[in-house]
Amino acid sequence: xxxxxxxxxxxxxxxxxxxxxxxxxxxxxxxxxxxxxxxxxxxxxxxxxxxxxxxxxxxxxxxxxxxxxxxxxxxxxxxxxxxxxxxxxxxxxxxxxxxxxxxxxxxxxxxxxxxxxxxxxxxxxxxxxxxxxxxxxxxxxxxxxxxxxxxxxxxxxxxxxxxxxxxxxxxxxxxxxxxxxxxxxxxxxxxxxxxxxxxxxxxxxxxxxxxxxxxxxxxxxxxxxxxxxxxxxxxxxxxxxxxxxxxxxxxxxxxxxxxxxxxxxxxxxxxxxxxxxxxxxxxxxxxxxxxxxxxxxxxxxxxxxxxxxxxxxxxxxxxxxxxxxxxxxxxxxxxxxxxxxxxxxxxxxxxxxxxxxxxxxxxxxxxxxxxxxxxxxxxxxxxxxxxxxxxxxxxxxxxxxxxxxxxxxxxxxxxxxxxxxxxxxxxxxxxxxxxxxxxxxxxxxxxxxxxxxxxxxxxxxxxxxxxxxxxxxxxxxxxxxxxxxxxxxxxxxxxxxxxxxxxxxxxxxxxxxxxxxxxxxxxxxxxxxxxxxxxxxxxxxxxxxxxxxxxxxxxxxxxxxxxxxxxxxxxxxxxxxxxxxxxxxxxxxxxxxxxxxxxxxxxxxxxxxxxxxxxxxxxxxxxxxxxxxxxxxxxxxxxxxxxxxxxxxxxxxxxxxxxxxxxxxxxxxxxxxxxxxxxxxxxxxxxxxxxxxxxxxxxxxxxxxxxxxxxxxxxxxxxxxxxxxxxxxxxxxxxxxxxxxxxxxxxxxxxxxxxxxxxxxxxxxxxxxxxxxxxxxxxxxxxxxxxxxxxxxxxxxxxxxxxxxxxxxxxxxxxxxxxxxxxxxxxxxxxxxxxxxxxxxxxxxxxxxxxxxxxxxxxxxxxxxxxxxxxxxxxxxxxxxxxxxx
Amino acid sequence: xxxxxxxxxxxxxxxxxxxxxxxxxxxxxxxxxxxxxxxxxxxxxxxxxxxxxxxxxxxxxxxxxxxxxxxxxxxxxxxxxxxxxxxxxxxxxxxxxxxxxxxxxxxxxxx
Numbered sequence: 001x002x003x004x005x006x007x008x009x010x011x012x013x014x015x016x017x018x019x020x021x022x023x024x025x026x027x028x029x030x031x032x033x034x035x036x037x038x039x040x041x042x043x044x045x046x047x048x049x050x051x052x053x054x055x056x057x058x059x060x061x062x063x064x065x066x067x068x069x070x071x072x073x074x075x076x077x078x079x080x081x082x083x084x085x086x087x088x089x090x091x092x093x094x095x096x097x098x099x100x101x102x103x104x105x106x107x108x109x110x111x112x113x114x115x116x117x118x119x120x121x122x123x124x125x126x127x128x129x130x131x132x133x134x135x136x137x138x139x140x141x142x143x144x145x146x147x148x149x150x151x152x153x154x155x156x157x158x159x160x161x162x163x164x165x166x167x168x169x170x171x172x173x174x175x176x177x178x179x180x181x182x183x184x185x186x187x188x189x190x191x192x193x194x195x196x197x198x199x200x201x202x203x204x205x206x207x208x209x210x211x212x213x214x215x216x217x218x219x220x221x222x223x224x225x226x227x228x229x230x231x232x233x234x235x236x237x238x239x240x241x242x243x244x245x246x247x248x249x250x251x252x253x254x255x256x257x258x259x260x261x262x263x264x265x266x267x268x269x270x271x272x273x274x275x276x277x278x279x280x281x282x283x284x285x286x287x288x289x290x291x292x293x294x295x296x297x298x299x300x301x302x303x304x305x306x307x308x309x310x311x312x313x314x315x316x317x318x319x320x321x322x323x324x325x326x327x328x329x330x331x332x333x334x335x336x337x338x339x340x341x342x343x344x345x346x347x348x349x350x351x352x353x354x355x356x357x358x359x360x361x362x363x364x365x366x367x368x369x370x371x372x373x374x375x376x377x378x379x380x381x382x383x384x385x386x387x388x389x390x391x392x393x394x395x396x397x398x399x400x401x402x403x404x405x406x407x408x409x410x411x412x413x414x415x416x417x418x419x420x421x422x423x424x425x426x427x428x429x430x431x432x433x434x435x436x437x438x439x440x441x442x443x444x445x446x447x448x449x450x451x452x453x454x455x456x457x458x459x460x461x462x463x464x465x466x467x468x469x470x471x472x473x474x475x476x477x478x479x480x481x482x483x484x485x486x487x488x489x490x491x492x493x494x495x496x497x498x499x500x501x502x503x504x505x506x507x508x509x510x511x512x513x514x515x516x517x518x519x520x521x522x523x524x525x526x527x528x529x530x531x532x533x534x535x536x537x538x539x540x541x542x543x544x545x546x547x548x549x550x551x552x553x554x555x556x557x558x559x560x561x562x563x564x565x566x567x568x569x570x571x572x573x574x575x576x577x578x579x580x581x582x583x584x585x586x587x588x589x590x591x592x593x594x595x596x597x598x599x600x601x602x603x604x605x606x607x608x609x610x611x612x613x614x615x616x617x618x619x620x621x622x623x624x625x626x627x628x629x630x631x632x633x634x635x636x637x638x639x640x641x642x643x644x645x646x647x648x649x650x651x652x653x654x655x656x657x658x659x660x661x662x663x664x665x666x667x668x669x670x671x672x673x674x675x676x677x678x679x680x681x682x683x684x685x686x687x688x689x690x691x692x693x694x695x696x697x698x699x700x701x702x703x704x705x706x707x708x709x710x711x712x713x714x715x716x717x718x719x720x721x722x723x724x725x726x727x728x729x730x731x732x733x734x735x736x737x738x739x740x741x742x743x744x745x746x747x748x749x750x751x752x753x754x755x756x757x758x759x760x761x762x763x764x765x766x767x768x769x770x771x772x773x774x775x776x777x778x779x780x781x782x783x784x785x786x787x788x789x790x791x792x793x794x795x796x797x798x799x800x801x802x803x804x805x806x807x808x809x810x811x812x813x814x815x816x817x818x819x820x821x822x823x824x825x826x827x828x829x830x831x832x833x834x835x836x837x838x839x840x841x842x843x844x845x846x847x848x849x850x851x852x853x854x855x856x857x858x859x860x861x862x863x864x865x866x867x868x869x870x871x872x873x874x875x876x877x878x879x880x881x882x883x884x885x886x
Numbered sequence: 887x888x889x890x891x892x893x894x895x896x897x898x899x900x901x902x903x904x905x906x907x908x909x910x911x912x913x914x915x916x917x918x919x920x921x922x923x924x925x926x927x928x929x930x931x932x933x934x935x936x937x938x939x940x941x942x943x944x945x946x947x948x949x950x951x952x953x954x955x956x957x958x959x960x961x962x963x964x965x966x967x968x969x970x971x972x973x974x975x976x977x978x979x980x981x982x983x984x985x986x987x988x989x990x991x992x993x994x995x996x997x
Binding site: 006027031032033035052 | 918919934936942945947963970
């Protein structure tokens with residue numbers, strides 16, 4: 001193989017340079033010895049040897065090694081400069097690598113399932129196109145009618161209590177259809193997967209457990225564990241690397257065991273059964289050979305065209321169609337805008353870092369022009385010198401890259417710690433192969449970019465110049481007054497160079513200021529949005545409220561009542577209550593509401609409302625305002641006429657123009673009419689920026705069942721968090737075996753509901769500050785460079801009577817011109833960037849004047865400071881000293 | 887005084903070397919001398935270019951190189967055509983013939 005020969009010969013030469021050189025010398029000598037004296041006189045042994053020696057790729061390697069050594073010596077010779085550059089690059093490379101490590105697995109890497117692109121998520125479409133969980137009925141119908149999917153599965157969250165060990169433990173889990181793992185394409189590493197025979201009403205109680213759970217007890221397979229008081233047999237263990245993106249924290253999986261044979265899903269009383277509740281997520285794997293589009297079209301058709309064998313109730317009529325998303329998009333859609341914005345921001349930071357280093361290298365290149373001219377005079381070509389300079393910048397970038405990778409390793413951990421709870425695939429974030437590759441790529445590109453501009457700039461026209469004329473020009477072109485006589489022609493080329501050199505440096509500083517403005521405006525807009533969001537009234541009074549979720553697998557009403565009594569007796573507690581669902585807790589529990597005034601029998605005209613089934617005192621404890629009528633109290637108990645409260649928007653939307661009080665409605669599975677006795681304020685259930693949802697409040701003692709999970713809300717006199725241990729102890733004094741989870745103050749829950757924006761804001765603030773600092777350093781660097789080069793002129797000016805304040809004005813004006821130019825340019829960029837983050841903004845326009853004015857003021861202030869220092873130095877220049885400098 | 891051009895035609899040095907070595911293994915000088923003799927002095931090969939070309943052909947796998955004793959008891963690097971080299975010679979010969987023929991036809995073309 002000739003390629004193999006090439007490599008082998010080259011490597012041999014590299015490792016045995018002396019032997020190889022001798023070989024060439026011998027061969028050339030032999031040749032010359034045989035020539036006639038006449039011929040020999042015209043042939044030159046040295047030249048022939050060099051000619052032969054320069055053949056082969058290994059010479060390039062040699063040259064790179066020589067260059068790298070020289071570059072290393074140059075960098076070591078000026079450690080301050082090297083450290084400054086390397087650190088600046090490290091910030092840019094490190095920050096961008098850390099962000100890449102988070103963004104890549106979430107947005108770009110395929111999900112860790114075989115052929116993951118074929119997995120789709122299918123949801124019901126509510127009024128206005130909102131996405132709603134599907135019902136089991138829809139799943140059963142699609143499963144029977146669809147031909148495009150090789151597997152369909154439904155799944156719902158499940159948080160059972162694991163007992164039978166030292167302490168009761170709440171574990172995260174999922175109830176799934178038997179096909180769930182087959183749809184994902186994952187098989188258990190031990191034991192067996194669910195099969196259809198397990199997944200029917202009253203089927204056997206079987207669970208699959210996570211690898212983590214198995215590691216705690218390796219003998220768990222085949223054993224029975226107690227979940228929510230029922231015995232389950234562990235039939236399998238999931239693999240270690242199984243990344244369950246639908247519910248990453250799930251440890252146990254059991255079956256939904258819904259009725260799938262009776263097509264109508266009605267019980268004996270002809271009421272719809274739980275099979276028709278909207279609480280399932282549905283995924284499907286598209287059969288191979290069927291395109292994703294074809295599968296979407298089929299789903300659309302099936303939704304649009306009902307068949308008589310599959311009857312649909314009004315709330316699952318699919319009349320608005322079904323929404324189909326790739327599972328990956330579905331998992332990431334919530335965080336995508338924030339992550340893309342952060343990715344954009346970090347690229348700006350990286351650019352600023354590169355611009356800054358380019359600037360430093362440019363300045364240094366000027367000081368080294370005589371060195372380059374000397375080398376050119378000795379025969380080095382321009383390409384050779386540029387190669388040398390780029391090698392230097394690559395080495396600098398490599399140093400920055402190594403430091404940056406360390407920085408990235410640390411900040412990745414910080415990112416994970418800061419990350420909002422809804423960030424998916426957090427386990428996949430870390431420094432791995434692709435991240436390493438990215439860091440290396442970025443480092444190389446940075447090294448080339450920051451080196452090339454200064455190298456090209458400082459090596460132009462070397463041959464026309466004499467090394468000795470390369471001292472700084474006496475007159476700075478940008479300030480050369482029309483009346484000042486122009487330097488003599490012998491200096492012309494220098495002046496020409498310093499013009500372009502200075503304009504490049506100025507252009508770079510202007511760029512930095514512009515980029516910093518973009519980042520700061522974005523950070524400012526996010527900050528103002530959060531301010532606006534947190535001033536949105538949530539509909540309740542969050543201060544001094546402690547919340548915790550208590551779970552009683554047996555759903556004993558007596559237990560909850562006695563626990564509540566115990567909590568109310570805790571000193572410092574002013575009032576307490578519990579509720580089936582808590583605002584901003586991430587839960588969403590809605591039921592179909594049927595008004596008595598709606599006389600149509602086919603359920604059309606019914607609508608969905610959030611159900612808060614609570615103990616008396618809930619509305620008061622939460623500080624929800626009563627607008628009309630009365631609240632629920634101790635008299636609204638079983639046996640009494642059912643009383644119900646509705647929210648303001650419920651009354652407005654569904655009972656427009658009527659008096660809500662006294663109207664009767666039936667909720668979900670309830671068979672009894674409940675009378676509306678009061679209207680209360682709207683409460684934000686999902687998020688502060690969400691719309692008000694229709695809501696109803698009823699009493700636990702009057703509802704069909706007692707919810708197993710109740711959120712206690714406790715209003716306290718002092719710091720609510722401090723009372724948590726006492727409140728927990730009070731509940732445990734009634735039953736020490738109930739798990740208590742999600743202990744938080746209501747204020748925390750409000751803050752947490754905006755964690756995504758908060759996260760984006762934190763990152764933007766950090767980046768904005770870094771950008772501001774880098775831009776200020778850049779401005780300072782250019783100005784102080786200019787002052788050094790203008791010492792003579794400045795001295796002359798003060799000798800001619802310019803006052804120190806004249807000099808200060810001169811320098812500051814120069815710097816502020818650059819800053820103003822940068823701000824003007826940055827405004828355009830900021831307008832574009834703020835459009836890009838529009839989905840993260842709330843309550844303000846993306847052109848919010850307050851933000852823009854504030855950021856411009858900050859930038860001007862910091863720029864002024866960066867100009868002030870060189871200006872002060874310039875004003876202190878004594879005329880004599882200035883005149884003495886060469 | 888007008889000097890006659892004795893440079894090897896661009897791109898034909900490889901062909902000349904391969905052809906020369908197809909007859910017998912030779913050292914660098916031997917190749918140069920032979921090219922000169924056979925071309926009756928039309929081509930003169932300078933040592934630098936020749937030795938670089940030999941390096942290149944050796945690395946391409948068309949030649950093997952080996953230090954041997956010459957008849958006058960000196961050491962010299964001898965080059966031998968390899969199998970791949972022989973094939974390459976055929977390819978290049980055919981290519982040259984085709985192109986030279988075309989040039990000749992152009993030169994002879996009338997009008």
